[in-house]
Amino acid sequence: MERQPFASAANVSERLAQPPALAISTVIFALRPSAASGRPTLWLPLVRRIREPFRGMWALPGGPLTQADSLLDAAARNLRDTTGLAPSYLEQLYAFGGLHRSPSQRVVSIVYWAMVQPTEAEMAQESENVKWFRADGLETLAFDHNHIVDYALWRLRNKMAYGSIAYHLLGEKFTLAQVREVYEAVLDRTVDPANFRRQLKQTPHIEATEEYLQGGKHRPPRLYRYTGTMAEDSPVP
Amino acid sequence: MERQPFASAANVSERLAQPPALAISTVIFALRPSAASGRPTLWLPLVRRIREPFRGMWALPGGPLTQADSLLDAAARNLRDTTGLAPSYLEQLYAFGGLHRSPSQRVVSIVYWAMVQPTEAEMAQESENVKWFRADGLETLAFDHNHIVDYALWRLRNKMAYGSIAYHLLGEKFTLAQVREVYEAVLDRTVDPANFRRQLKQTPHIEATEEYLQGGKHRPPRLYRYTGTMAEDSPVP
DNA sequence: TCAAAAGTGTTGATATTACACCCATGG
DNA sequence: CCATGGGTGTAATATCAACACTTTTGA
Numbered sequence A, B: 001m002e003r004q005p006f007a008s009a010a011n012v013s014e015r016l017a018q019p020p021a022l023a024i025s026t027v028i029f030a031l032r033p034s035a036a037s038g039r040p041t042l043w044l045p046l047v048r049r050i051r052e053p054f055r056g057m058w059a060l061p062g063g064p065l066t067q068a069d070s071l072l073d074a075a076a077r078n079l080r081d082t083t084g085l086a087p088s089y090l091e092q093l094y095a096f097g098g099l100h101r102s103p104s105q106r107v108v109s110i111v112y113w114a115m116v117q118p119t120e121a122e123m124a125q126e127s128e129n130v131k132w133f134r135a136d137g138l139e140t141l142a143f144d145h146n147h148i149v150d151y152a153l154w155r156l157r158n159k160m161a162y163g164s165i166a167y168h169l170l171g172e173k174f175t176l177a178q179v180r181e182v183y184e185a186v187l188d189r190t191v192d193p194a195n196f197r198r199q200l201k202q203t204p205h206i207e208a209t210e211e212y213l214q215g216g217k218h219r220p221p222r223l224y225r226y227t228g229t230m231a232e233d234s235p236v237p
Numbered sequence C: 001t002c003a004a005a006a007g008t009g010t011t012g013a014t015a016t017t018a019c020a021c022c023c024a025t026g027g
Numbered sequence D: 001c002c003a004t005g006g007g008t009g010t011a012a013t014a015t016c017a018a019c020a021c022t023t024t025t026g027a
Helices: A009-014 A071-083 A118-123 A145-161 A176-187 A193-201 B009-014 B071-083 B118-123 B145-161 B176-187 B193-201
Strands: A021-033 A040-048 A062-064 A089-096 A107-115 A130-134 A206-212 A222-226 B021-033 B040-048 B062-064 B089-096 B107-115 B130-134 B206-212 B222-226
Touching (some): A021 A071, A021 A145, A040 A071, A040 A145, A040 A176, A071 A089, A071 A107, A089 A145, A107 B107, B021 B071, B021 B145, B040 B071, B040 B145, B062 B071, B071 B089, B071 B107, B107 B145, B145 B176, B176 B193, B176 B222
Parallel strands (some): A021 A107
Antiparallel strands (some): A089 A107, A206 A222, B021 B040, B021 B062, B040 B130, B089 B107, B206 B222
């Protein structure tokens, strides 16, 4: 906040010079079928940089923080402007403020992470400068963005373990097997279907509908609905 | 990060005007004996504002982000300059960027939270403008600082439940009962000594020393040492 | 009627809880 | 020798993981 009665207030203000730039970026996760196996895997959209530094390289969607928007609003706007996506989940990830993140000027990036539903993700326009990539095994990105994505993945896996995150990657109605597939895709290990189902069913905010998913090859599974909210786990304004 | 190839890049740059100010603040926790019961309770140091806005009110220690410091460094400097404290734990809490946090200008605060050991906390100079307060039942603070403290407390309790946080509030050597007291103070409930001790002992990074705490009224308890690091639970640079 | 996923039941292992009990020390 | 907190043992309970088994559908 504004300056405080420091012992060394003088020193501090000397160093002020011009303040660091403030930017908002977003790591956007969505489920897409793997090209090889067809099973759902984690993808994220990146944008190609059209100017220096790192011109031509892929980077997280982002832009400067605008005066009129709160941080969350700025992230949401960012997401919409870049990819046309409306997130089902959007939360602050971390503020990155290392001295040499950008070669030109000092930039502090407040990074959000988002999850979008598969239907949304399909509609998202790709273009010359906006493309989806698999979250694992990314090429080298601009700035410290590989590092940021790694951290986002770590948080995602963490929050998945005990938290109601997975649902935000699915549509409004889903089968319990689909939830399990999300877990398996993100945590990258198989999960016992029987036990997983039991755990889910004694979890709050999971409501059984009277509908069944038709069109499969086998017995039609029941559809469920998530009744929780976005801010379930992080009581931040 | 720098501007991206938006559909609406033009709109965005129009809104740029002057960028929001960037500040660093810190919520500093330490254990101090309660005035009433003598049992350890959570305290934090606040500084009195000597200028508008909120002149005369108490606020979190903080200041502008200086060009030469990373976010973590800035928080550490902040802490040292304000209270003379060296933290045993320092981690990013959250970035607060609501539009009306400060009545004058738009301020984005990146808030860190710290824990200092009791010996440190005792030495900390109090003064007319720096004073320790009990973390519960704080009076109304400047800006949105009550809200920030509440969030820090929530995170602290959360992380305490499964994480190696409590040790950072204690000195280098401590008894298991002291750790339990920290849990009881922070979580505000009693904990079974026998079970708690067992849980701790099968936790990593807790090492028994050959020393015993002398001078108590009863059987001298064994002293333990924490061998973990600060960044144990949050893999952030 | 067969293959395969949906969904249920059962069992042994492991973790958690409550609480009885012994140990060591200062007074 | 006794009051008190340090420290250990143990039985009841809840939770978890593995896997056999039944159900329901499309082909």
